[in-house]
Amino acid sequence: MSSLVTVKRSHLESELLALKGRLEAEGIQCFLKNEFTTQVMNYMPTFEVELQVSDSDLEKVKEVMGALETD
Structure with a gap:
């Protein structure tokens, strides 16, 4: 069974919506x-x-987030 992992935190929900x-x-x-x-x-x-x-x-998430940082 998988558990949930936090990949990013923010005080503003709007900052996370694009990544989501x-x-x-x-x-x-x-x-x-x-x-x-x-x-x-x-x-x-x-x-x-x-x-x-x-x-x-998690590995796929890291790949996507890494690609976003290089764009």
Whole structure:
């Protein structure tokens, strides 16, 4: 059974949405952890949204993120 791994964190959900869309276009299922908590409690800087993927997809995620950095 796979577990979820955080691949990127941000205080703003909008910063993660483009990456989430790109990963999903590659067939990688993504989840946003804490997205609703940060919307409700956005005045608290300790809360971050986390983009998570299955640990079985981690190598493919690294490849996609690496390609995005070189573009």
